[in-house]
Amino acid sequence: MATAKKAIHFPLMENEESKSNGLHPLKDLTKRITEIFGPSGHEQLVRDFIRDEIKGMVDEIRVDALGNLIARKKGTGATPRKKIMLAAHMDEIGVIVTHVDEKGFLRFAPIGGVNPINLNGSRCRFANGVTGVFGREVKNTSNTEVKLDKMFIDVGATNAVDSTIGVGDAAGFWRDFADLGDRIVSKAMDDRIGCVVLIETLKQLKKSIDDVYFVFTVQEEVGLRGATTSAFGVQPDLAIAVDVTGTGDTPEANRMAIALGKGPAIKVKDSGMLAHPAVKNLLADTAKEAKIPYQFEVLVGGTTDAMAMQTTREGVPAGCLSIPTRYIHSPSEMVDFNDVQNAVKLLVATLSKAVRLE
Numbered sequence: 001m002a003t004a005k006k007a008i009h010f011p012l013m014e015n016e017e018s019k020s021n022g023l024h025p026l027k028d029l030t031k032r033i034t035e036i037f038g039p040s041g042h043e044q045l046v047r048d049f050i051r052d053e054i055k056g057m058v059d060e061i062r063v064d065a066l067g068n069l070i071a072r073k074k075g076t077g078a079t080p081r082k083k084i085m086l087a088a089h090m091d092e093i094g095v096i097v098t099h100v101d102e103k104g105f106l107r108f109a110p111i112g113g114v115n116p117i118n119l120n121g122s123r124c125r126f127a128n129g130v131t132g133v134f135g136r137e138v139k140n141t142s143n144t145e146v147k148l149d150k151m152f153i154d155v156g157a158t159n160a161v162d163s164t165i166g167v168g169d170a171a172g173f174w175r176d177f178a179d180l181g182d183r184i185v186s187k188a189m190d191d192r193i194g195c196v197v198l199i200e201t202l203k204q205l206k207k208s209i210d211d212v213y214f215v216f217t218v219q220e221e222v223g224l225r226g227a228t229t230s231a232f233g234v235q236p237d238l239a240i241a242v243d244v245t246g247t248g249d250t251p252e253a254n255r256m257a258i259a260l261g262k263g264p265a266i267k268v269k270d271s272g273m274l275a276h277p278a279v280k281n282l283l284a285d286t287a288k289e290a291k292i293p294y295q296f297e298v299l300v301g302g303t304t305d306a307m308a309m310q311t312t313r314e315g316v317p318a319g320c321l322s323i324p325t326r327y328i329h330s331p332s333e334m335v336d337f338n339d340v341q342n343a344v345k346l347l348v349a350t351l352s353k354a355v356r357l358e
């Protein structure tokens with residue numbers, strides 16, 4: 001859900017100030033879109049928000065049966081034009097209520113990859129605006145070892161009848177956006193920051209030779225389901241997902257050659273796909289030409305919508321542009337604002353010319 005919350009911000013450089021809240025316009029967009037409620041299967045508010053942002057800038061906009069938002073920007077080339085599909089997912093991980101006990105405590109199952117280490121003492125928010133606090137069975141857990149089935153959500157109810165939340169209700173993590181300067185933090189950066197990159201690319205892309213489909217997908221976190229159906233429907237000639245990836249730049253992190261602020265990451269491999277080498281090279285060559293910093297990404301655990309797009313129908317050349325992100329799947333996902341802006345630059349540069357694979 002979108003909240004109208006008053007926030008205090010440190011003063012920014014004068015030319016960065018927007019009238020509303022002192023945030024850079026792209027940071028402001030990131031704040032507004034990440035604070036929306038949208039666990040997998042509940043993307044409607046995010047979809048409404050994006051549709052409002054982009055309507056009037058595309059030639060066709062539709063929603064498919066699963067809820068994917070598909071916006072087409074017509075190219076200027078002769079027909080038949082190639083179809084380029086960009087995908088970013090609207091959903092975020094969350095929890096869903098499985099049981100309410102007589103005192104009103106909720107038991108829950110995860111929606112997507114929820115790690116209990118991120119939950120204790122943190123908050124979630126339901127579609128109706130109710131806030132919940134995650135607690136644990138103290139006798140059956142320790143500070144170092146806790147499983148989801150030994151946790152519960154406290155929504156302040158004293159009995160099951162009182163509670164406005166019942167079985168089947170979903171919640172997303174709740175944390176508000178924070179501006180740390182170059183670094184910005186929020187819940188659901190995965191993958192609303194990808195949605196921000198697509199929206200801004202659409203705004204900045206003056207013209208393209210090929211038809212470009214900006215697809216905002218559903219249910220990525222539970223198995224790339226929205227990308228599976230939307231890619232089948234669009235039938236792209238080339239596909240690029242924009243999503244987050246991990247980093248190796250925090251104390252004693254797993255070894256990974258990705259750091260915040262060193263540019264968007266061009267995917268080579270993750271656990272679900274090998275990027276098409278020509279798509280990888282197209283992005284890297286364009287970055288070099290346009291003097292945009294970039295990093296190559298090999299992600300050991302996890303995958304993106306690019307995997308589903310690559311294996312649709314008879315196969316599609318596919319790749320992924322990743323935003324390096326710390327603390328993925330926690331309520332405080334951190335990205336570098338320069339990486340976000342450079343991802344937009346790279347996509348605009350790539351799409352402004354005829355996209356041909358060599």
Ligand code: CO
Binds near residue numbers: 190329
């Ligand atoms: Co994710």
Ligand code: ZN
Binds near residue numbers: 220
């Ligand atoms: Zn994601």
